[in-house]
Amino acid sequence: MEELSAPEPEPEPEPEPEDAGDAVIATRGLTKRYRGGQLAVDGLDLAVPSGSVFGFLGPNGSGKTTTIRMLMGLIEPTSGTARVLGRPMPGAARAVLPHVGALIEGPALYGFLSGRDNLLRYDAADPTADPRTRRTRVAAALDRVGLTAAAGKKAKAYSLGMKQRLGLAAALLQPRRLLVLDEPTNGLDPQGMREIRSLVRELASDGTTIFLSSHLLDEIEQVCTHAAVMAQGRLITQGPVAELAAGARGRLVVTTPDAGDAARVLKEQGVGDVVVTEDRVTAEPPDGELAEVNAALVAAGVRVRGFGVERASLEDAFVALTGEGFDVAG
Structure with missing residues (x-):
């Protein structure tokens, strides 16, 4: 009797924007009000150009993390709209998210598993991932973030920086049209920070759009082509990094x-x-x-x-716009 194998899952159709010129991320009047009346994000109009490395800056409590969670469909907005890869979120999450890699608020890891086994679990949970190439892709992702030598080590023994690298590797298991990175260099030493910045540039040169939240203004200025500044839930400004810095007095x-x-x-x-x-x-x-x-x-x-x-730096522009220093990790 012939043995029948289970059919491979069909990949979700790749989302196409209504207009080829549309931004990879676009919000209109995006608002989030929590119970008790707390207004976390207030009427946000954001536009992230295709192929950009987009820095997302703001002081503590400015609404950055809430915005990212709405963009990824983790929470629903109170009002307004968000479109990612041309499709509405959270409604089109099943079609959009297979084309998005994300590292938000640090990676969630199984401490009793090795770094390699954590990635194998991540990949197995992806219905669009081909199991035949799983180990090869996991090995490539580990190599790309410099964790090959520590691949067999249990995740609970990883340093904070190593965990950040592993979370980034999980986001890179498959080619992505968009990467959303929340503090990707958190916990890394200077050499590790340089390596991750280099990787971000490399990914961008391959055509991946990067949306990067960071409290390191120097990092934004070094790797980002565009940036937006949030304060008290509202968008203060956005545009090419060079123009934002030029708008501040030296x-x-x-x-x-x-x-x-x-x-x-x-x-x-x-x-x-x-x-x-x-x-x-x-x-x-x-x-x-x-x-x-x-x-x-x-x-x-x-x-x-x-x-x-x-010449004015991005830090000068940030302080001029928000009236605050650069404790902007919130």
């Missing part, structure tokens, strides 16, 4: 062994926010001509070794 920098005298002269010239270090004075750029300020320093006997305006 800092006037004077290098001199006479820092105290330089600071005094700058204040006399009406220059604000003067900060003095050992041989360097920084301040807000003056409204008037820089040459006149430099001439006043020289006339006062200040030995000017360097004088100019440094």
Whole structure:
């Protein structure tokens, strides 16, 4: 008697946007209000371009994590709409999520299983995953995040950084059109952070859109092409990273062994926010001509070794927009 094998599961149809020019993620008036009236996300209009590495920034309690959970269909919005890969969420979650890799709020792991076995479990739970290539794909994902040598080690013995790597490996088990990463370098040493940043760039160069939440402004500036800034549940700004930084004023920098005298002269010239270090004075750029300020320093006997305006960083733009420092992990 001929033995019948169970049919392989058919993959979910790949979602296609209504318009090829649509953003990979697009929200309109997206709002989440919890019981008790707490407004976590307020009327969010977000647009993530295809092929971008999109940084998502905001102070603690700004609504970033709530937004990500709505985008992934984990919670429903109170009002407004969210579209991912051209399809409405959470309604089209079954069609969309097979094409999305996600690492949100840290990976959920079986501590008694090895890193390799955790990934095998993850892959087996995916109805679109081909079991015939499972071990090969798991090995490739482990290699890509630098965990091959620790693949047989139990996950409970992994450091926080290793767990982050394993969670990222789970998101990379299959080719994805979109990767959603929440603090992907959390717990990594500087070398590990560089490796993950390099991997993000590599994935983006392959055409994967990356949506990356991070409290590290330097990280966003190094790897992201676009960014959005949230504060108190509302979108403050979004756009190319270079344009966001350009929208903030830079800092006037004077290098001199006479820092105290330089600071005094700058204040006399009406220059604000003067900060003095050992041989360097920084301040807000003056409204008037820089040459006149430099001439006043020289006339006062200040030995000017360097004088100019440094380009604004993303941190400068963030502080200008939110009025807060960069404790933005919430």
